Amino acid sequence: MSETAAETPTYSYLGPVGTFTWEALRQVPEAAGATWRSVSNVGEALDDVVSGRSVGAMIAIENSVEGGVSATQDALATVPGLRIVGEYLVPVDFVLVARPGTTLADVRTVSAHPVAYAQCRRFLEAQLPSHGHIPSASNVASAAGLLESTLADAAIAPPNITEHHDLAVLAEHIGDNPHAVTRFVLVSRTLGLPQRTGADKTSIIAELPDDAPGRLLEMLEQFATRGVNMSLIESRPIGDALGRYRFVIDLDGHIHDERVADALLGLRRFSPNVLFLGSYPRADKRPVEFVPQYSDDVFTDARDWLRGILSGEPPLT
Incomplete structure (x- = not known):
């Protein structure tokens, strides 16, 4: 990956410290010892990469429960000008936290990132059926906000939140x-391709x-007729x-795989707009x-075989 920053590269992630995005960035060997820039949204993270403030941005793209991240x-x-150069998986678990001294019976309003809130609905409806919801920019911001404001009584946050903030775990x-x-x-902005691994x-x-x-x-036949799984x-x-x-x-596979390359050629002939985002190793x-x-x-x-026919070469025996 080419470095556009100074001597110490910078990586952007949806912050603050302790978010699931932060956990994902911890899996990147190249990010160890680099500068980590906390941002508020995907657009800001990608703008960092495009402008050269960061050499890479870690962003969520899919959840096993909610599906693709539309933003x-x-x-x-x-x-x-962007390329995906790697993928990383983070197990998603949540806790309900509050200011010390608060009990579950005291909770009337819960602060949570909308995605986290949607994934905890069963617990909330069973334990806090009449609660109100205050949307938050991130899972960590929802918890940190409890120490800055009394608008919310509790927050949905990652399990490691108590390592960073003085909060009590209610559930x-x-x-x-x-x-x-x-x-x-x-x-990243790099145009280079990660090496083919066979698990791409x-x-x-x-x-x-x-x-x-x-x-x-x-469109689907471009992949099916070449044995490429989506x-x-x-x-x-x-x-x-x-x-x-x-x-x-x-797609399962790397652009250096002949079947994937041939499928993309077929797709390019068929589709008026094809954007190649990258070939990279599978996280699993x-x-x-x-x-x-x-x-x-x-x-x-x-x-x-076709080249031989076009060039007039005698058939192979």
């Missing part, structure tokens, strides 16, 4: 799904040429008219599985 997907579709493991995981990506992912954004019947099927496909409104959508897609390191008929050798042999 991130829309930003990646509209901010040019643990309050998330609706104990297996929830958030996927983060590290975004490729992210793209594509649009349909028009709204004629079957267009979505035609681990994510979500639609987001383009915004220029009703019924116009772009598709955020994650699980090798990509594919059937033998879509191996690299099959694609290169087919090209050699």
